[in-house]
Amino acid sequence: QRQSWENLKRSINGTINRLSPSTIKPLIHTLFTTANLLRGRGILARSLLRASQASPQYAPSYAALMAVINTKLPECGELLLTRAILAFRRGYKTRDRNVVSSTLSLLGHLFNQGMAHELLSLQILTVLLDGDPTEDSVDVAVGYMCVVGRQLSEVSPAGVHAVMERFRGLLHEGSIGRRAQYRIESLLKIKKGGFRDYPTIPDEENLDLVEREDQITFELGLDDEGLKKEEGLDVFHYDEEYDENEAEWAKIRAEILGDEDDSSDESGSDSDESEDEKEIADQEFDTGGGQEAKKTVVIQDLTETDLVHLRRTIYLTIMSSATFEECTHKLAKMDIPEGKESELINMIIECCSQERTFLRYYGLVSGRFCLLHERWQDAFEEAFATQYNTIHRLETNKLRNVAKLFGHLLHTDSISWSVLSCIHLNEDETTSSSRIFIKILVQEMAEAMGMVALKQQPATSTREWFKGMFPKDNARNTRYAINFFTSIGLGPLTDGMREFLKNAPK
Known part of the structure; x- marks a missing residue:
């Protein structure tokens, strides 16, 4: 048994020392053939860790080797990942940069291979x-x-x-x-x-050896307390059931090598059979494929996978674009279906609200979409009413950014001023959040347009749109609006209401 153990060590260490992108495929076969990897998994993990510390440039090859072994023997993959995490923790604690960087190189490629979460x-x-x-x-x-x-x-x-x-x-x-x-x-x-x-995974190095769906991923965390190095696996122990365990390994090895042989045989015969299969498929298509083919099954996706993917794509496009023209062009090319306009609008508003300060970039993107097609303009106008009615849900900073975004769209005439008809400025129908929204919205427009142009806007637009913001239905609401605009430094906007109040019957 001891002699067998020494041979096992030499076989594993020798294989790891010769490992490179060009030799990985034949060495994987050699490793399964000559070494009991279940018995020697401790030697394998230790050898790979030491090799990655000595030659970090070969970490992709070491990870690719373990990715193949992990699909057949997950015990080996879990042990290596556990020891790599413990090695990083130890190196970080002792401030050993060489250990930390080399271990992270291996961990990073294990993640790329799908073994680590x-x-x-x-x-x-x-x-x-x-x-x-x-x-x-x-x-x-x-x-x-x-x-x-x-x-x-x-x-x-x-x-x-x-x-x-x-x-x-x-x-x-x-x-x-x-x-x-x-x-x-x-x-x-x-x-x-x-x-x-x-x-x-570098294409030129031929290290993509495992299909993603075949890989086993271990959800091990950096702060897991139950991680054990299992150093006892690195040293020789007398095995009373040695023959039985070796026989068991022989069966496992036969299954693994048999699978590999089958896969290689199948790949060789696929090309011969593909033409026949294609002809059969064509015949079935021509003849209608029988009664079964006539039955169409409609699959309804209730997981909203497509919707999640759409949102993710929109978000990544918005955040990665260098200019607003580039962003608008990329988003327009996505051909978002009708009825899903709100997904794009809401994502633009959400991204804008997350910034520390308002970025004109979001206003320009939104304005350009409003000019592209009427459906986008309508969607932004609907979003204004939705945001105003739910504005109490936003934090102050997010609220400020959203108000500035719509202020930009209004003073550039990207959306209709009719959206202001949903605002009723009085004590009963406003909250502290909605008043802050109105304040920032109007201040943004006044700063961009100038007080004179903003004051003339109700005269040039349909007056009905501004009845709620500049109320003249009763003296109480009028005084409230006058006091509000005066307190935020926009007193000139109240001249019409003051005139109404002056001439109102006592």
């Missing part, structure tokens, strides 16, 4: 950037983001957005050195390009 990557980035990060931790975080950024953007765009906002915050704070600032600026450019030069 995206939550682990987000936790790692949070730990590295939390509090008052050092230049080393920022540098390591940038490197890790380059490795996982493309895949992470697909599975968790909100998480990537939060991480990039943290990077921008560090850049604006100026508390880090010049080198770290330069690294963050480089990352922002890479992110803007969609991590084009950092593919999830």
Whole structure:
């Protein structure tokens, strides 16, 4: 048994030492043939960790090897992932940059191969950037983001957005050195390009060996307390049931190698059978395919997967575009179906409200859409009424941005001034939130148009639209509106109401 153990160690270590993108396929077959990977999973995990620390540039190959093994023997994949997490925690605690960076390189490629959950990557980035990060931790975080950024953007765009906002915050704070600032600026450019030069799995290296649906993903977190290194698996132990266990492994190995042989045989015969299958399919199509083919099954998607995908695409387009023309062009090319206009409008409003201050970019995008087609203008006008009626749900900063957005659309005549007919400025029909909204809306228009032009607007438009905002139905409401506009510095707008109040019967 000891001799067999020594042979097992030599086989695994020798295979890992010879591993490269060009040798990975034959070495995988050799590894399954010559080594009991269940018995030697501790040796395999230790060898891969040591190899990744000595040669981080081969981390994609090590992750690809483990991705294949993990589909057949998930015990091996889970052990490697557990030890990699523990190695990162230990290296981060002792401030050993070499251990941290090399371990993260392996963890990043394990995530790209689908073995690690995206939550682990987000936790790692949070730990590295939390509090008052050092230049080393920022540098390591940038490197890790380059490795996982493309895949992470697909599975968790909100998480990537939060991480990039943290990077921008560090850049604006100026508390880090010049080198770290330069690294963050480089990352922002890479992110803007969609991590084009950092593919999830490099195509030219032939490391995409496992179908995504076949991979087993482990939801291990960075802060999991139950992680065990299982160092006992690295050393020799006498096995009283050695023969039975070896026989069991022989069966497992036969199944694994049999599957591989079957898959290779199938791939070879697929080309021969494809023409026959195509002919049969064509014949079925020509003859109607029998009674079964005539039955059409309508599948109704109740999970709203398409809707979620549409929202995600709209969000990513808005946040990644450099100019408002580029954003409008990309969104217009999406051919959003009629009836779904509100999805685009609501996403623009939501993105605008999330900013610290109002960005004119959102106003220009919205205005351009209103000019493109009447259906977009109608959708924005409906959104105005919806937002005003539910404005109490928004925080003050979000409320301010939304008000400025609609103020921009009004003073540029992108939407009709008739939307103001839903506003009734009196003590009974307004709340503190709606009054703040009206204040910022009118101040935005006054600043852009000038007081004279804004004052003349009711005369040039249909007066009915402004009856609620400048009430003349009774003296109580008129006084309330006069006091409101005077208190926010827009007294000249009240001249008409003051004249009405002056001539009103006592």
